[in-house]
Amino acid sequence: MLRESSNAADSEIDLHDITEGYRHDTDIEHAELLMGFAEAVARRDENGTSAHRQKMLELMGEPATVDAAAIAAAFHGFVRLADAIGIPYEGAAGGTDSTEMRDEIGISDFYRARHA
Amino acid sequence: MAGNPFPDSPYDIRSDLLSAHEAALAAIARPGTWLTGEQRVWIAEEVRNARTCPACAELREALSPGNLSLEHTSLGNLSPAQVDIVHRVVTDPGRLSERWCRGHIDDGMPEGEFVEMIGVIAMTVIMDTFAFGLGLPEAVLPGPAAGEPSRYLPPGARREAAWLPIVEPGDETPEDGPLYPTPTAGYIHRALSMVPQSKRDYWNLAGAHYLEGKRVYDFGDSGRAISRPQIEIIAARISALHQCLY
Numbered sequence: 001m002l003r004e005s006s007n008a009a010d011s012e013i014d015l016h017d018i019t020e021g022y023r024h025d026t027d028i029e030h031a032e033l034l035m036g037f038a039e040a041v042a043r044r045d046e047n048g049t050s051a052h053r054q055k056m057l058e059l060m061g062e063p064a065t066v067d068a069a070a071i072a073a074a075f076h077g078f079v080r081l082a083d084a085i086g087i088p089y090e091g092a093a094g095g096t097d098s099t100e101m102r103d104e105i106g107i108s109d110f111y112r113a114r115h116a
Numbered sequence: 117m118a119g120n121p122f123p124d125s126p127y128d129i130r131s132d133l134l135s136a137h138e139a140a141l142a143a144i145a146r147p148g149t150w151l152t153g154e155q156r157v158w159i160a161e162e163v164r165n166a167r168t169c170p171a172c173a174e175l176r177e178a179l180s181p182g183n184l185s186l187e188h189t190s191l192g193n194l195s196p197a198q199v200d201i202v203h204r205v206v207t208d209p210g211r212l213s214e215r216w217c218r219g220h221i222d223d224g225m226p227e228g229e230f231v232e233m234i235g236v237i238a239m240t241v242i243m244d245t246f247a248f249g250l251g252l253p254e255a256v257l258p259g260p261a262a263g264e265p266s267r268y269l270p271p272g273a274r275r276e277a278a279w280l281p282i283v284e285p286g287d288e289t290p291e292d293g294p295l296y297p298t299p300t301a302g303y304i305h306r307a308l309s310m311v312p313q314s315k316r317d318y319w320n321l322a323g324a325h326y327l328e329g330k331r332v333y334d335f336g337d338s339g340r341a342i343s344r345p346q347i348e349i350i351a352a353r354i355s356a357l358h359q360c361l362y
Binding site for chain 2: 026030060061069079087111
């Protein structure tokens with residue numbers, strides 16, 4: 001979804017930013033801020049979440065901040081659904097994620113991949 | 117239905133998001149297919165309790181969580197198996213295994229109950245994470261509604277692709293109620309299909325947070341205040357942090 005949407009928007013992404021954290025190679029507006037917010041929420045870091053939220057409010061506005069929180073929340077649900085029911089991941093992203101790409105960016109090191 | 121779950125919010129939250137939260141809270145309180153309203157509210161309460169469980173903290177640090185047997189600190193309302201499911205799914209979802217899942221089934225938990233539990237857990241996590249992201253208090257959980265679970269089992273449910281049975285698109289029956297908007301629905305859409313009402317309740321909430329169904333494969337206008345690439349970079353980072361392959 002990220003690659004498809006980035007292609008459609010003519011944005012550059014470095015998939016290592018997704019698995020390793022932002023390293024300046026992804027060209028999506030406010031990517032560093034949004035990823036920092038996502039990380040703080042996932043770690044339930046109150047101070048970090050508050051700091052990123054304030055910055056989003058200043059730079060992106062209130063509706064964008066609310067939607068960023070909504071997206072972060074949605075994916076806290078999706079990951080639990082996928083991982084608790086054990087749905088097959090080979091068909092994710094329309095089956096376009098190659099083994100080579102998974103190896104290169106570190107997805108093959110995830111627990112479930114190693115224990116499949 | 118309960119009122120606005122965030123009455124003191126300083127933010128102007130989209131009305132469809134507020135409605136989805138209200139509907140989800142009401143759904144949790146209703147008798148489900150395999151669980152009573154009381155049990156479903158207990159599960160939501162246990163989701164919140166799991167975040168501070170010392171055993172879960174220890175399991176998260178363990179290299180092989182499946183080899184450890186620790187006693188969770190629970191609120192005392194659910195069975196030990198139910199507590200384990202809630203705590204593991206909340207605190208360490210990326211390291212769940214088929215052996216762990218099927219172990220609970222082999223020990224006597226009905227597959228439908230397991231699936232319904234996951235639906236309640238995931239809905240509670242979504243609502244609480246949204247509140248956390250905006251620095252708002254978690255919504256007050258409603259009191260349970262009376263009634264008995266229907267124990268409806270879709271005739272088309274079968275265990276093949278996943279650890280638990282799913283109803284594949286095309287295998288649904290009129291008695292299941294509406295399940296899929298399109299016959300090409302991805303596995304994430306099929307995950308809760310063994311308990312059709314749980315699937316509908318979950319997606320009513322999840323869709324309001326992510327994207328309307330018709331926009332998922334439309335990479336132009338997201339219909340949100342952030343662009344589609346911005347949406348997906350949050351999504352992808354959250355998934356990676358949870359070690360979610362999907």
